[in-house]
Amino acid sequence: MTPPSQPRTAPDAGRERDEIVAYYTERYREDLRLDRRPQARLERARTLQLLGELLPPPGASVLDVGGGTGAYARELVAAGYRVRVVDLVPAHVEQVRGGDPPIEAEVGDARALRFGDGEYDAALLLGPLYHLGERADRVAALREAVRVTRPGGRVAAAVISRFAGPLDLAATDRFDARVLAEARTLLTDGRNDPASGFTHAYFHRPEEILGECADAGLTGIALHGLEGPLWTAAEAAAGGPAADAVYAAALELARLYSTEPSLVAASGHLLATGLAP
Ligand SMILES: C[S@@+](CC[C@H](N)C(=O)[O-])C[C@H]1O[C@@H](n2cnc3c(N)ncnc32)[C@H](O)[C@@H]1O
Numbered sequence: 001m002t003p004p005s006q007p008r009t010a011p012d013a014g015r016e017r018d019e020i021v022a023y024y025t026e027r028y029r030e031d032l033r034l035d036r037r038p039q040a041r042l043e044r045a046r047t048l049q050l051l052g053e054l055l056p057p058p059g060a061s062v063l064d065v066g067g068g069t070g071a072y073a074r075e076l077v078a079a080g081y082r083v084r085v086v087d088l089v090p091a092h093v094e095q096v097r098g099g100d101p102p103i104e105a106e107v108g109d110a111r112a113l114r115f116g117d118g119e120y121d122a123a124l125l126l127g128p129l130y131h132l133g134e135r136a137d138r139v140a141a142l143r144e145a146v147r148v149t150r151p152g153g154r155v156a157a158a159v160i161s162r163f164a165g166p167l168d169l170a171a172t173d174r175f176d177a178r179v180l181a182e183a184r185t186l187l188t189d190g191r192n193d194p195a196s197g198f199t200h201a202y203f204h205r206p207e208e209i210l211g212e213c214a215d216a217g218l219t220g221i222a223l224h225g226l227e228g229p230l231w232t233a234a235e236a237a238a239g240g241p242a243a244d245a246v247y248a249a250a251l252e253l254a255r256l257y258s259t260e261p262s263l264v265a266a267s268g269h270l271l272a273t274g275l276a277p
Contacts (some may be wrong), residue, residue, distance in 0.1 A: 013137075016200065017088060017109075019130055023199045024068075024089045031069040031095060038234035038247050039168065039268050040129035042227040046254050047126065047158070048075055050224060054154050054273055055081070057123050062248065063120040063148055065141070073103050086113065088128075110141035118150040118276075125157035126271075129199030130201045131238045133191060135212065138202070142216030149276035155218055156273045158226070159204040161191055164268040171232035206265050209272045218274030225267030228254025 008040050034044040058080030064073045067085035074081050085096045085105035096105035110128035123145040132138045145155045166183035171174050192201035213221045230250035237246040257263045
């Protein structure tokens, strides 16, 4: 673990890409992520509900940047949207192309999209931002999402809350002195310690993602807490007699408190949305 006195720095762009590709290709099954745990099921359920409310009607074109193995792309295609996935990890792109149904997908970097200005009705950025350690890179990715979206079209971008890791570990009985020290360090630098098992990553406070969205030119910005304030209770109850009841309550409260400013950062993930100018 990095002591608080030594500020952690992000790796350079090439190493950053290699680390992400290696993580998702060799160490992590992204295709299983959203079905695994109460946190992920809440994240998926609320993301789909919000996309249903925020996207233009089916038939619209959606660019899913950092679309992973296509979990949301498949739902959107099934609902009648025209979707293309861009992702940094070739193995993810292959899974999207080879899935059921096959979806158009290509390898690309959120910071430099090959598409024309206003080519899509909406753009999703549900993954790249927490993998980009530098603010300038995150704003560049948001600017690209804004650029390829038609004026007035929707952009939705997800980040991980600054507090998610320690809360998760505490709720699932993995809290110890190391986690407490890491929670202290995270308060000031927001950077994930790769010794945690995840890649280098950046974890946001609400005001940071709001500022990044504004700097990228989005208008009408709103911020949602995806899993709501009760997700850690759902994690703690998993496998026990109250699991279903607590999960159901957590989902209801996630919906009710979705944009409540004093609670959003208690969610594991934050979803920022806005319109291309
Ligand atoms: C945790 S997954 C999320 C996948 C999916 N969007 C979801 O929300 O379930 C993060 C994804 O972002 C992709 N990613 C990370 N940095 C990226 C970048 N700079 N450009 C494009 N994709 C990137 C990763 O390859 C990975 O597929």
